Amino acid sequence: MIQSIAATIPRLLAQAGRQEGEIRGIGVSIPGEIDPSKGICLQSPRFGWKNLAFAELLAASVHVPVWIDDDVNAFAVAQRLFGVGRDHHNFAALAVGAGIGCSLVIKGEIYHGSHSAAGKLGHITSVANGRLCECGRHGCLMAHASESYMLNEWQSRTGSSISRDEFASCVEQKDHLALSILSDCGTRIGSHLADVVNLFDPEIIVVGGEAVQFGDALLVPIRKTMVEFTFFSKPELVADWVPSSRARGAAALATQGIFDFEREPSG
Numbered sequence: 001m002i003q004s005i006a007a008t009i010p011r012l013l014a015q016a017g018r019q020e021g022e023i024r025g026i027g028v029s030i031p032g033e034i035d036p037s038k039g040i041c042l043q044s045p046r047f048g049w050k051n052l053a054f055a056e057l058l059a060a061s062v063h064v065p066v067w068i069d070d071d072v073n074a075f076a077v078a079q080r081l082f083g084v085g086r087d088h089h090n091f092a093a094l095a096v097g098a099g100i101g102c103s104l105v106i107k108g109e110i111y112h113g114s115h116s117a118a119g120k121l122g123h124i125t126s127v128a129n130g131r132l133c134e135c136g137r138h139g140c141l142m143a144h145a146s147e148s149y150m151l152n153e154w155q156s157r158t159g160s161s162i163s164r165d166e167f168a169s170c171v172e173q174k175d176h177l178a179l180s181i182l183s184d185c186g187t188r189i190g191s192h193l194a195d196v197v198n199l200f201d202p203e204i205i206v207v208g209g210e211a212v213q214f215g216d217a218l219l220v221p222i223r224k225t226m227v228e229f230t231f232f233s234k235p236e237l238v239a240d241w242v243p244s245s246r247a248r249g250a251a252a253l254a255t256q257g258i259f260d261f262e263r264e265p266s267g
């Protein structure tokens with residue numbers, strides 16, 4: 001993976017019409033538990049990594065500073081620098097796609113927690129003894145509401161498999177089953193999101209991740225259930241996601257790193 005990233009850089013430079021010497025730093029967003037100050041991927045169940053000195057290894061290949069963070073945190077950093085976070089000091093950044101996460105920005109800073117494991121909404125137990133999650137535990141929210149769950153649910157209810165694109169076009173055509181699956185997932189996500197609101201009282205929640213493509217079919221039940229289960233504040237829920245948002249998140253890590261004098265790059 002690290003070699004692939006290093007090998008991609010000359011091609012990206014050519015596409016952008018830039019020279020190698022113009023690179024000031026590289027940001028990489030990774031699904032997992034990341035220690036951004038040390039540039040270490042503590043674990044990434046999706047990639048099977050543990051205690052990988054990712055930033056140092058990549059920096060040794062590319063000879064520029066490297067910043068890494070969890071992919072949802074990277075989305076939140078991008079929102080803080082370029083999105084809704086410009087106007088809000090306390091907000092939550094919910095992402096729904098292959099996984100589910102909800103990063104918290106408190107007083108303008110990403111809250112990483114004591115072990116770089118804050119914001120892991122997707123690994124909150126949602127169904128006791130439920131489906132196997134990629135983390136190895138059972139019943140996590142993301143095992144019952146992420147995109148792979150949606151596709152599996154379609155398969156188990158119809159007996160035929162469906163690709164993500166096919167599912168997306170079923171949603172667009174307002175297929176009853178697809179809408180029902182999204183409604184169930186949105187309701188489940190919204191109920192746990194309400195807990196986040198009750199604990200952290202964010203000013204606003206921005207939603208990203210590939211599943212934002214499913215639009216109101218997913219967002220309306222998330223919003224409705226969140227409002228139903230929050231006891232006092234009812235923060236606005238806004239969607240902000242384009243296909244390049246993951247890349248923008250990674251770029252935001254480097255931007256933040258370069259302009260944040262309190263943090264040193266790894267490598």
Ligand SMILES: [Zn+2]
Pocket residue numbers: 122123133134135136137140
């Ligand atoms: Zn899990």
